[in-house]
Amino acid sequence: MARALELAAHGLYTTDPNPRVGCVLVRDDRIVGEGWHERAGDAHAEIHALREAGDRAARSTAYITLEPCAHDGRTPPCTVALISAGVRRVVAAMQDPNPLVNGKGLDQLRAAGIEVDCGVMEAEALALNPGFVSRMQRGLPWVRMKLAASLDGKTALENRTSQWITGPDARRDGHAFRARASAVLTGIGTVKDDDPRLDVRLVDTPRQPLRILVDSRLEVDPGARILATPGVLVVTARNHPGEKQSLLLEAGHQVVSLPNAREKVDLPGLMRWLGEREINELHVEAGYRLNGSLLSEQCVDELLIYLAPRLLGPGVGMFDLPGLDRLPSQPGLAFREVVRLGPDLRILASVRSPRNEVPIGAAHPGQAEQATGD
Numbered sequence: 001m002a003r004a005l006e007l008a009a010h011g012l013y014t015t016d017p018n019p020r021v022g023c024v025l026v027r028d029d030r031i032v033g034e035g036w037h038e039r040a041g042d043a044h045a046e047i048h049a050l051r052e053a054g055d056r057a058a059r060s061t062a063y064i065t066l067e068p069c070a071h072d073g074r075t076p077p078c079t080v081a082l083i084s085a086g087v088r089r090v091v092a093a094m095q096d097p098n099p100l101v102n103g104k105g106l107d108q109l110r111a112a113g114i115e116v117d118c119g120v121m122e123a124e125a126l127a128l129n130p131g132f133v134s135r136m137q138r139g140l141p142w143v144r145m146k147l148a149a150s151l152d153g154k155t156a157l158e159n160r161t162s163q164w165i166t167g168p169d170a171r172r173d174g175h176a177f178r179a180r181a182s183a184v185l186t187g188i189g190t191v192k193d194d195d196p197r198l199d200v201r202l203v204d205t206p207r208q209p210l211r212i213l214v215d216s217r218l219e220v221d222p223g224a225r226i227l228a229t230p231g232v233l234v235v236t237a238r239n240h241p242g243e244k245q246s247l248l249l250e251a252g253h254q255v256v257s258l259p260n261a262r263e264k265v266d267l268p269g270l271m272r273w274l275g276e277r278e279i280n281e282l283h284v285e286a287g288y289r290l291n292g293s294l295l296s297e298q299c300v301d302e303l304l305i306y307l308a309p310r311l312l313g314p315g316v317g318m319f320d321l322p323g324l325d326r327l328p329s330q331p332g333l334a335f336r337e338v339v340r341l342g343p344d345l346r347i348l349a350s351v352r353s354p355r356n357e358v359p360i361g362a363a364h365p366g367q368a369e370q371a372t373g374d
Helices: 002-011 045-057 078-085 104-111 122-128 130-138 168-180 188-194 243-250 267-276 288-296 367-372
Strands: 022-027 030-036 061-064 089-092 115-118 142-150 183-187 210-214 233-236 254-257 281-284 302-308 333-341 344-351
Touching: 002 022, 002 030, 002 045, 002 061, 002 122, 022 045, 030 045, 045 061, 045 078, 078 104, 089 104, 104 115, 122 130, 130 142, 130 281, 142 168, 142 288, 168 281, 168 302, 168 333, 168 344, 183 188, 183 288, 188 210, 188 288, 210 267, 243 254, 281 288, 302 333
Parallel strands: 061 089, 089 115, 142 281, 142 302, 183 210, 183 281, 210 233, 233 254
Antiparallel strands: 022 030, 022 061, 302 344, 333 344
16 A cells, blocks of 8 residues: 555646646565546546556455546546456545545445455655545645744744745755645735746746736736736725726636635635635745735635745734634644755644544655655
């Protein structure tokens, strides 16, 4: 199963909106076939492994990181292929949360006389697909908020200068997390201060995630670098029929109005809207105001924080949050992982909130290796 998870991680940047899945076929204590799901619409991991195994698939054991599909979608059911090939046993890491499957695949295999086990290395399989699980169970993307800060918690100097607080290893790792996301979100404040491109550049990737700009009053300069290539989703709090919106639409961008009662962007509504559009993982790189709003409105599942061994003194903090009268009796975060990247630290922490009820494990297979190029 560990090998199947390694194979599944090959699809880290490509399978969206489908899950990352790997399969290993073993017969007489030897691997006879391997495969992984490469991209939506292509053959699933089981089919690749069966093709490699050929006749050797008969009487084999299939180790699969996700329950085989049991329905006709873009591809035929994998359960039928496994049964037809004569596989005698299937070991699945986790049950598929997709309502179209959700136990039906395992039941079909059992009905065909195939021995079935489920739950082997389940936490690692969950961690490989947090967005897919979240969207299937909650209708929401898995939201990861990335920050780069000094040891005293500053993301920029008082004059808003922020390049570069962390070193090249941490920046490359941040781009690896960008690359695995379905979409990358920022706010108008960050666009004004830093003029980011918000694309993936420091790691190889066959696709670019959707770029999302939260801009309540449509203040973005049409010459901003984020708008240099088409396809940006600009989310506002009101309709803006006018020259700027026309320019954005003509340039190939999309403008959507999602207002709340305060004439700001309805952030929880935006999360639901993105879930409906098959956004699995949402990667946030924003300023302290939008960061604070996303946290306050319980739109964040985990924090990805890169800490540099620097002290910046007065400057811009990580979050704009309301003050507290006392320390909470329960912690709001759970540290899951601390990794050293060059001189910097990467901290991955879960956000404990009513929203975050999906049991995602602590491991992120292949992430550090892909990020550092080892």
